[in-house]
Amino acid sequence: MIVEYIRYRIPDERSAEFEEAYGTAARLLAQASQCVDYELSRCVDEPACYILRITWTSTKDHLEGFRGGELFPAFLAEIKPYVGMIEEMRHYAPTAVRGDGSSVPTLYEWLGGAEALERLTERFYETVLADELVGPLFAHMDPGHPRYVAMWLAEVFGGPARYTGERGGYPHMLGMHRNRAITETQRRRWVSLLADAADAAGLPDDPEFRAAFMGYIEWGTRLALTNSQPGVTPTEQAPMPHWGWGVAPPYQG
Numbered sequence: 001m002i003v004e005y006i007r008y009r010i011p012d013e014r015s016a017e018f019e020e021a022y023g024t025a026a027r028l029l030a031q032a033s034q035c036v037d038y039e040l041s042r043c044v045d046e047p048a049c050y051i052l053r054i055t056w057t058s059t060k061d062h063l064e065g066f067r068g069g070e071l072f073p074a075f076l077a078e079i080k081p082y083v084g085m086i087e088e089m090r091h092y093a094p095t096a097v098r099g100d101g102s103s104v105p106t107l108y109e110w111l112g113g114a115e116a117l118e119r120l121t122e123r124f125y126e127t128v129l130a131d132e133l134v135g136p137l138f139a140h141m142d143p144g145h146p147r148y149v150a151m152w153l154a155e156v157f158g159g160p161a162r163y164t165g166e167r168g169g170y171p172h173m174l175g176m177h178r179n180r181a182i183t184e185t186q187r188r189r190w191v192s193l194l195a196d197a198a199d200a201a202g203l204p205d206d207p208e209f210r211a212a213f214m215g216y217i218e219w220g221t222r223l224a225l226t227n228s229q230p231g232v233t234p235t236e237q238a239p240m241p242h243w244g245w246g247v248a249p250p251y252q253g
């Protein structure tokens, strides 16, 4: 991905028509398969200054795909009157320095941290062991298993990286699922028992949290099922998944 920055200096009397023109041009950006996202910002300290940021799938896709494509003539027609007011128009490659701040709580914080996850997994594995469909899979379960899975979930949801540091991270988890031949019926039961345990353990039940939480569980259990089939060769080394809120951030009143 590549980020294009275009800096404009627009006289005050033309700012309204400029923003309107970009509002129209943006609809063409929204249709472009080469465009990841875009944003036009106006300087607060010096209102004549605008910056348009466009993330492209690649420089080539921008210069050859978009500029050579069918959307470009209509895009250019909208913005042409302002081309002479451009002060900079260049592509920038993102560096490794990037990340999120803490304005939005992590799922780990929202659900109540390590203590809540341990409450959840304690409760969950009690019901798992008593279940006729999935119980047999866990017949020789390590007594620390509920705590280890709580550590795993903590790390996935934005808590401390203890599973990676103390328990062997992704490769260990993968190894524990290999050749277990989990069936779809067992996977479904596991998901259903976990959803019940989330209620019983008093995890937050707001729609945003539960959607994100169960989204991860759905994803994770499908991978566990696939990787548990005899004869498959799963990815041996994968980064620890880090799950966020997705499209519905927490409702904070």
Ligand code: HEM
Residues within 6 Å of the ligand: 134, 137, 138, 140, 141, 142, 145, 148, 149, 152, 153, 167, 172, 173, 176, 177, 180, 182, 186, 187, 190, 216, 217, 218, 219, 220, 221, 224, 225
């Ligand atoms: C989001 C989905 C899942 C997560 C996050 C998860 C997580 C884990 C982790 C972290 C371990 C290793 C614990 C350790 O360090 O010892 C493990 C082991 C295991 N998992 Fe899963 N798992 C998931 C889905 C499933 C499903 C769907 C099944 C079966 C229906 C399953 C069956 C097992 C079994 C049998 C073990 C070995 C337990 C033992 O003998 O100690 N897992 N799981």
